[in-house]
Amino acid sequence: MKAITNDIKNKKLFLLDIDGTVSFDATPIEGALDFLAEVRNLGGKYVFITNNSTKSIEDYIIKFTKMGIPVDDSSFLTSTTATATFLKQRYDEQLLYVLGTKSFVNELRKYGLKVTEEANDSLKSSIVAAVVGFDSELNYTKIENICELLQTTNIDYFATNPDLSCPVSYGYIPDCGAICNLLKEAVKREPVYLGKPNNLMVDMACEESGYSKEETIVIxxxxxxxxxxxINAGVDTAVVFTGEAKYEDLKSTAFPPTYYCDSIKDLYIALRD
Incomplete structure (x- = not known):
């Protein structure tokens, strides 16, 4: 674990978190645009890997284009992508109950998954698993529905990501992990999380891009x-201190990064120099 150095010039595939790393809401963090331009100049590739399941890839393309960041379909892997890939392999043609935004539900349906937001008696016996995402459209009816399912049936239980909070311009809001902790207090069950820290998104990014894990870094x-x-994927890592993590956290963390730096601007300087 060391401060960022120009060793990262040896990297070709840069896998970046979004919220708190590259931007806050629709505002790029200082240095983000320069860093991404430098990656392109050096012939590398950036892919945004996010646990935020409220937006589809189409939503992200619109958002990043407005921020002035060149992107296409290959520029994003989300917890929705990882979740849908896993569920398709395991539950193809079976009925899944989903707690999440309309965008999340529609994205799962695009993968050919059979999903419902209803938990009435006529459907309950056919549901094989419950899936929870970061839900900015959450209401108490959704909470009651999934609580009933998880306590009156023996269905499997998954969630997109364990993040407790999501950074926004004014601070933080509850994320998927916080929603699942709320449910845990009622139903005494915890989900299997399919987004980060699961290594699935890193593995998918390496496979789709053709870059090796030695050429890859997660930021x-x-x-x-x-x-x-x-760490779970076996690639180098860099933590920035513009979001949740702080320098003092490095003293006690079970997940020490390869590198640390104040912000993405420091990563740009390391690439440039």
Whole structure:
């Protein structure tokens, strides 16, 4: 674990978290645009790997284009992508109950998954698993529905990501992990998380890009998701302190990064010099 150096010039595939690492809401963090331009100048590739399941890849393309960042379909891997890939392999043609945004539900359906947001008696016996995402459209009816399912049936239980909070311009809001902790207090069950720190997104990015794990680095602002994900995948990592993680956290973390730096601007300087 050391401060960022120009060793990262040897990297070709840069896997970046979004919220708290590259931007806050729709505002790029200082140095982000320069860093991404330098990656392109050096012939590398950046892919954004995010646990935020509220937006589809189409949503992200629109958002990043407005921020002035060149992107296409290959520029994003989300916890929705990882979750949908896993569920398709395991539950193809079987009915899944989903707690999440309309965008999340629609994205799962695009993968050919059979999903419902209803938990009435006529459907309950056919549901084989419950899936929870970061839900900015959460209401108490959704909470009651999934609580009933998880206590009156023996269905499997998954969630997109364990993040407790999501950084926004004014601070933080509850993320998927916080929603699942709320449910845990009622139903005494915990989900299997399919996004970061699961290594699935890193493995998918390497396979799709053709870059080796030695050429890959994960960059993020959370030790227990972003950095743990990189460690689980066997790639180098860099933590930035513009989001949740702080320098003092490095003293006690179970997920020490390869590198640390104040912000993505420091990564740009390391690439440039």
């Amino acid at each position: 993020g602002d959370r030790l227990y998701t972003d950095i743990a994900c990189g």
